[in-house]
Amino acid sequence: xxxxxxxxxxxxxxxxxxxxxxxxxxxxxxxxxxxxxxxxxxxxxxxxxxxxxxxxxxxxxxxxxxxxxxxxxxxxxxxxxxxxxxxxxxxxxxxxxxxxxxxxxxxxxxxxxxxxxxxxxxxxxxxxxxxxxxxxxxxxxxxxxxxxxxxxxxxxxxxxxxxxxxxxxxxxxxxxxxxxxxxxxxxxxxxxxxxxxxxxxxxxxxxxxxxxxxxxxxxxxxxxxxxxxxxxxxxx
Amino acid sequence: xxxxxxxxxxxxxxxxxxxxxxxxxxxxxxxxxxxxxxxxxxxxxxxxxxxxxxxxxxxxxxxxxxxxxxxxxxxxxxxxxxxxxxxxxxxxxxxxxxxxxxxxxxxxxxxxxxxxxxxxxxxxxxxxxxxxxxxxxxxxxxxxxxxxxxxxxxxxxxxxxxxxxxxxxxxxxxxxxxxxxxxxxxxxxxxxxxxxxxxxxxxxxxxxxxxxxxxxxxxxxxxxxxxxxxxxxxxxxxxxxxxxxxxxxxxxxxxxxxxxxxxxxxxxxxxxxxxxxxxxxxxxxxxxxxxxxxxxxxxxxxxxxxxxxxxxxxxxxxxxxxxxxxxxxxxxxxxxxxxxxxxxxxxxxxxxxxxxxxxxxxxxxxxxxxxxxxxxxxxxxxxxxxxxxxxxxxxxxxxxxxxxxxxxxxxxxxxxxxxxxxxxxxxxxxxxxxxxxxxxxxxxxxxxxx
Numbered sequence: 001x002x003x004x005x006x007x008x009x010x011x012x013x014x015x016x017x018x019x020x021x022x023x024x025x026x027x028x029x030x031x032x033x034x035x036x037x038x039x040x041x042x043x044x045x046x047x048x049x050x051x052x053x054x055x056x057x058x059x060x061x062x063x064x065x066x067x068x069x070x071x072x073x074x075x076x077x078x079x080x081x082x083x084x085x086x087x088x089x090x091x092x093x094x095x096x097x098x099x100x101x102x103x104x105x106x107x108x109x110x111x112x113x114x115x116x117x118x119x120x121x122x123x124x125x126x127x128x129x130x131x132x133x134x135x136x137x138x139x140x141x142x143x144x145x146x147x148x149x150x151x152x153x154x155x156x157x158x159x160x161x162x163x164x165x166x167x168x169x170x171x172x173x174x175x176x177x178x179x180x181x182x183x184x185x186x187x188x189x190x191x192x193x194x195x196x197x198x199x200x201x202x203x204x205x206x207x208x209x210x211x212x213x214x215x216x217x218x219x220x221x222x223x224x225x226x227x228x229x230x231x232x233x234x235x236x
Numbered sequence: 237x238x239x240x241x242x243x244x245x246x247x248x249x250x251x252x253x254x255x256x257x258x259x260x261x262x263x264x265x266x267x268x269x270x271x272x273x274x275x276x277x278x279x280x281x282x283x284x285x286x287x288x289x290x291x292x293x294x295x296x297x298x299x300x301x302x303x304x305x306x307x308x309x310x311x312x313x314x315x316x317x318x319x320x321x322x323x324x325x326x327x328x329x330x331x332x333x334x335x336x337x338x339x340x341x342x343x344x345x346x347x348x349x350x351x352x353x354x355x356x357x358x359x360x361x362x363x364x365x366x367x368x369x370x371x372x373x374x375x376x377x378x379x380x381x382x383x384x385x386x387x388x389x390x391x392x393x394x395x396x397x398x399x400x401x402x403x404x405x406x407x408x409x410x411x412x413x414x415x416x417x418x419x420x421x422x423x424x425x426x427x428x429x430x431x432x433x434x435x436x437x438x439x440x441x442x443x444x445x446x447x448x449x450x451x452x453x454x455x456x457x458x459x460x461x462x463x464x465x466x467x468x469x470x471x472x473x474x475x476x477x478x479x480x481x482x483x484x485x486x487x488x489x490x491x492x493x494x495x496x497x498x499x500x501x502x503x504x505x506x507x508x509x510x511x512x513x514x515x516x517x518x519x520x521x522x523x524x525x526x527x528x529x530x531x532x533x534x535x536x537x538x539x540x541x542x543x544x545x546x547x548x549x550x551x552x553x554x555x556x557x558x559x560x561x562x563x564x565x566x567x568x569x570x571x572x573x574x575x576x577x578x579x580x581x582x583x584x585x586x587x588x589x590x591x592x593x594x595x596x597x598x599x600x601x602x603x604x605x606x607x608x609x610x611x612x613x614x615x616x617x618x619x620x621x622x623x624x625x626x627x628x629x630x631x632x633x634x635x636x637x638x639x640x641x642x643x644x645x646x647x648x649x650x651x652x653x654x655x656x657x658x659x660x661x662x663x664x665x666x667x668x669x670x671x672x673x674x675x676x677x678x679x680x681x682x683x684x685x686x
Contacts, residue, residue: 048446058490178384180331213384218383
């Protein structure tokens, strides 16, 4: 069984990485792809509807984005807003042990696909920042986040994998972004990790205003790229 | 080498695969909101205050509904809000931490914290500038969760107090974002008018995000919903001021696309859950019909009447409806005869009534559990439209529903007049396990992205 699971792991990443090809594995890959197609829209290659033309609609100012101290992959403490570098930012809260297919893996997969789809569009890519921030600092040390993100951001995209130094640092950030998390507690009341979370990805403009919030029903790379283009067009 | 290239630990990968194989059946259940799939702990009832009864104020009434609790079927919390507002509908934020509840007359929006202590909600914030901020929208009705936002449908406007109105978008902090006016003959806002009407009226709002569709329905304005019901029925001009449309919107751009004729005040909208079920239902209050709003084979959204509810000539006045999670059943409450009717909607184009039960002298709202085994009913329609005298019962009732034998069984009734609470309107569920998980409750409730 473990061999089977291991093989499926390989197939999973093969799906994430289109450059990896093995004809012998095609059937299994198709099976996994089929399963995924019955899941969230973000796992599908194409949206089922035609998107409005970029710039033809308005992305409203939802509110100011939150700030707070975070730690980068090298263990350096920085402010979340500084990590955005004045660019259009996609921010996702994740944790490395996430087991919800339509949660963190989906968000990470969508970010990965965005950079792939934009890899020949340096103009947009140069104005985009992607941040995956852990909401489980107990387990996700900078080393773990570095490992999680290693090689995922291999194109010219700026994609940071951040964490915080404690729950005390993290909670105000989660509160500001209204990022819901259900945490597990043992019957003696001690912390037992993350149970589940409501997937949210935030589109933040260069003035640090939240301009869209996506959950599993909206999180598709084509839709996010459409919104990024809209922000760039609206900003002239 | 591949592992280095793919960059994520094997442990994480194993977890990914397990989840894709094990949890696939639990996806696509609900847009936006955490869901209680097991036993709910509390029902929150947004209740209209009544002059001369108790403290006379609108209030959020919390009922303990967990059968394992010592206070099962008892009111465990009453939170009055300091006056009467024509309390009407309420809706939870997508994280279910807050319950938004509106006053159709005062235009106030009350945001209750239901997560800090689900047994004893507190008043978190009151929005008092709804009309001013929105540019004249009146009557905050439906509160529908979008990711990090709440879409509020209005019923009226402050220019003529009629039915022309808008959708209003707020962020999760209770701050105004935007107003989206419904299309009218005078300003279709780019929408296509497909029939006789483009009245700009509003009532409910629902979405099907995978089709990028938002739907709105239409009722009537402040001048009617605050009028005495009997007086209004005698007023020919007033009776002309009811909505006859539904609007299909582009959800992502918030632009109206198509105005459909749905005559007779289409009220509640309930969309199918199934991943390939591209349709929603509504019922028309004045013409007593079930309407199907569906995407046809050409990808066009259409509306058609698919069934009568009772005898339309007797105007049973269908009010709240509730679709089962498997898309096979639709509950329809009819206010005038106090009945709940259950339609088999396995074929959505041909609903068939398979059951009906007298719930009381009047009935308005229904809230059913995710598994369909429990159905809560309440009474109040509008302060000036509820029945009078002995027929003016006000209660919340729980019924068990046996899907196999098609039988409702009354489990308990809480008399809201006897308890000096008021008129019981919208009911929403709460549960401890939405907010933290222990081995005791984690199987009872699941926080699902879909």
